[in-house]
Amino acid sequence: MARMKFLCDSDRCIECNACVTACKNEHEVPWGINRRRVVTINDGKAGERSISMACMHCTDAPCAAVCPTSCFYTTADAIVLHDKDTCIGCGYCFYACPFGAPQYPRVGNFGTRGKMDKCTYCAGGPQADNVAAEYTQYGANRIAEGKLPICAEMCSTKALLAGDGEMIATIYRERVQKRGYGAGAWGWRTAYKETLSV
Numbered sequence: 001m002a003r004m005k006f007l008c009d010s011d012r013c014i015e016c017n018a019c020v021t022a023c024k025n026e027h028e029v030p031w032g033i034n035r036r037r038v039v040t041i042n043d044g045k046a047g048e049r050s051i052s053m054a055c056m057h058c059t060d061a062p063c064a065a066v067c068p069t070s071c072f073y074t075t076a077d078a079i080v081l082h083d084k085d086t087c088i089g090c091g092y093c094f095y096a097c098p099f100g101a102p103q104y105p106r107v108g109n110f111g112t113r114g115k116m117d118k119c120t121y122c123a124g125g126p127q128a129d130n131v132a133a134e135y136t137q138y139g140a141n142r143i144a145e146g147k148l149p150i151c152a153e154m155c156s157t158k159a160l161l162a163g164d165g166e167m168i169a170t171i172y173r174e175r176v177q178k179r180g181y182g183a184g185a186w187g188w189r190t191a192y193k194e195t196l197s198v
Contacts (some may be wrong), residue, residue, distance in 0.1 A: 002164035003078045004121060006152070007172055007196075008052045009141050010186050011179070012159035015050040018052060019151035023054075026122070026150040027139025033105055035119040035173055038150050038191035049186075052151070052160045054189035055080065055101035055119035063118075077143075079121045084137050087115040098190050121162070122149040169196050 008020035008162060015038050021195075023029065023036045027126055036054035057080045064080065072093070073088035082102075083092075093102040106115035124141030127134035134141060152162035161168045169185075173196070176182035185196040 002190045003080060003162065003166075004057065005078075005165035005168055005188075006054065006121075006149075007161045007168045007180075007185050007188060008167050009159045009161070009172060009175065010049040010051050011175075013038070013050040013052060014157055014159070016156060018154045018156055019052045022154035023119075024149045026142075027120075028138065029117075030105060032107070033103060033117050034047060035101075035117065046078075050143060051186050052155070053099055053127055053187075055097075055121070055150070056099055056187050057119075057121055058191040062096040062098065066092040066096040068092065073126075075123065079123045079143070081120055081123060081138075082116065082118065083126045084115045084117075089113060089115045091116070093118075099187065105161075122147070165192070171198060 010098050017038050020036050020038060021035055024034070027035070029035055035099060036052060038050055040050045042049065059079060061072060061074070061080045068090060069086050069088055071083045072080060073083070074080050088102065091104070094100070102116040102118045105117050106113050120138050120141060122142035124134045124144065125138035129144035130141050142148065149162045152160045172185055188194070188196050
């Protein structure tokens with residue numbers, strides 16, 4: 001089975017936030033939660049780069065390693081999901097994640113912030129595919145419909161790639177060879193414990 005991965009080509013990202021908006025609309029994500037965000041590094045300086053960030057669905061997910069209730073699980077196609085019914089909202093996953101993906105749905109004192117929320121790679125949750133309960137807790141299950149995550153589909157410059165890791169690596173290599181340079185496959189080594197050779 002394919003190993004699903006994300007890659008943001010920072011040489012193409014124009015910080016339009018279409019990925020962020022598409023995610024919020026597709027999943028009806030509540031105000032204050034962004035499962036995906038665009039971060040600009042060296043803003044206004046030489047070497048400025050924008051990167052679309054969300055859960056990278058890591059090979060050895062640190063969020064899963066620290067979770068005291070084992071609410072995180074990995075699907076057959078390597079998508080890291082979590083069960084909100086098992087989550088206690090302790091926040092350990094938030095501190096362990098190098099991408100800052102898990103987040104509380106509300107601001108407040110500990111115990112009042114709710115259970116963690118994160119990118120689902122548009123794969124829903126532990127419930128049966130495309131049932132109302134799954135949509136209410138996790139949003140649309142596009143993977144069950146044979147579609148890619150909405151964030152990558154809506155990226156106008158195709159900076160954000162999602163799908164089979166080998167195909168994504170091939171696309172990125174071809175881009176770098178064609179343009180003669182590459183800023184690097186941001187987050188790839190951290191998330192997937194491998195380098196993307198060009």
